[in-house]
Amino acid sequence: MQEYYARLYTKTAPEFYNLVDQNLKNNKRMFIITANPETFTYGTKEEVMHNMLLDKNSTLIPDGIAIVKTARMLKYSLKERITGIDLATHLLEECHKKSYKLALLGAKEEVLSALINVIKTKYPHIKLVKASNGYDTDYTNYFKELTKLQPDAVLVALGIPSQEKLIYEHLPQFNKGIFVGVGGSFDVLSGTKKRAPKLFQKLNLEWLYRLFKEPKRIKRFYNNNIKFVFKIMFMPK
Ligand code: UDP
Numbered sequence: 636m637q638e639y640y641a642r643l644y645t646k647t648a649p650e651f652y653n654l655v656d657q658n659l660k661n662n663k664r665m666f667i668i669t670a671n672p673e674t675f676t677y678g679t680k681e682e683v684m685h686n687m688l689l690d691k692n693s694t695l696i697p698d699g700i701a702i703v704k705t706a707r708m709l710k711y712s713l714k715e716r717i718t719g720i721d722l723a724t725h726l727l728e729e730c731h732k733k734s735y736k737l738a739l740l741g742a743k744e745e746v747l748s749a750l751i752n753v754i755k756t757k758y759p760h761i762k763l764v765k766a767s768n769g770y771d772t773d774y775t776n777y778f779k780e781l782t783k784l785q786p787d788a789v790l791v792a793l794g795i796p797s798q799e800k801l802i803y804e805h806l807p808q809f810n811k812g813i814f815v816g817v818g819g820s821f822d823v824l825s826g827t828k829k830r831a832p833k834l835f836q837k838l839n840l841e842w843l844y845r846l847f848k849e850p851k852r853i854k855r856f857y858n859n860n861i862k863f864v865f866k867i868m869f870m871p872k
Contacts, residue, residue: 636870639675639688640711644696647714651696652725655813659729659787662811666692668799669719669816671699672863673855677796684796687803696722700839701860705867716839720830723820726788726813731758738781740801741769741792742821749825769793778805788813792821 644651658665668674668688677684687693696717697703703716730737737754739747747768754761764784767777769792778801781789789812791798798816806814822828830836831844842860846852 636675636679637709639678639695640706640709642688642695643670643706643711643713644694644717645713648717648721651717655725656729659735659813664809664811665694665813666802666806667722667813667815668693668695669698669722669818670695670702672701673795673859676859676863683800683803687799692806700842701864705864708867719815719817720820720823722815723790723817723824726790727754727758727761730761730788734760734762735787736762736764736784738764738784738786738789739766740772740777741798743770744768746821746825746827749827750821753825774801778808782808786812790815790817792817792819794818
C-alpha cells in the first residue's frame with residue numbers, strides 16, 4: 636500500500652490546476668485518479684488496479700480526507716486535499732474560458748440532461764462533443780467515437796473502480812486529453828444533489844454530511860474508511 640502513497644501529488648491545489656491547464660494547452664494526455672481509501676483497497680485486491688496506481692501515466696491526487704490523514708501518519712508530506720468535485724469544476728471553468736472540447740460519460744440520463752443544461756447556461760463556450768449516460772451506453776463505441784472527436788477533457792462518472800478501469804483500458808487510444816473519473820460529481824454539478832455546506836467542507840467533514848443524507852452508504856463507509864484507517868495505523872513500519 637505504501638507504494639501508492641508515494642505516487643500521490645504533494646503540492647497545492649492551485650499548483651495542480653496549473654499543471655492541468657498547461658497539459659490542456661499543450662495537448663498532452665493525462666489520466667487523473669482521485670484517490671481515496673476505496674481506490675487503494677482495490678489496488679491491493681485487483682491486479683489491474685494495482686498496475687494502474689503504479690503506472691507512470693497515472694497522476695494520483697489526494698481526494699479523500701482519510702488519504703490525506705493517513706499519508707501524514709506515514710510521514711508523506713502532502714500540502715492539501717484536492718477533490719474530484721473541485722477538479723471537475725475547475726475543468727468546466729477552464730474549458731469554458733478556452734472553448735475546449737469536453738466529453739461526459741456517466742450518471743442517470745436525467746442527471747446528465749440537467750448537467751448539460753447547467754453547462755449551456757453557466758459555461759456556454761464549452762464545446763460539448765459527447766455526453767452519454769452511465770446505464771445504457773456501449774462503452775467500446777463511446778470511446779471509439781471519442782478517438783475521432785479528440786476531446787480536450789473527458790469526465791467519467793461511473794463510480795470507483797469502473798470509471799478508472801474504463802479510462803485505463805482505453806487510454807492507449809488517445810494522444811491528448813485530460814481523463815478523470817469523477818464519481819458522484821455529475822449529481823452535484825447538475826444540481827440534483829447538494830454538496831455538503833461550506834462549514835462541513837472546511838472541517839473536512841463532507842463524508843459525515845454524505846452519511847447523514849444517504850445512510851445506505853454507512854456499510855460501504857465502514858468497510859472502506861474505518862477499517863482502512865485502522866489498517867494503516869497498525870501497519871508494520
Ligand atoms: N453510475 C453510473 N452507472 C452505473 C453505476 C453508477 O453512471 O452503472 C453513476 C451514478 O449514477 C453516480 C456515479 O456513478 O452518478 C457514482 O456515484 P457515487 O456517489 O457512488 O460515487 P463516489 O463519488 O462515491 O465514488
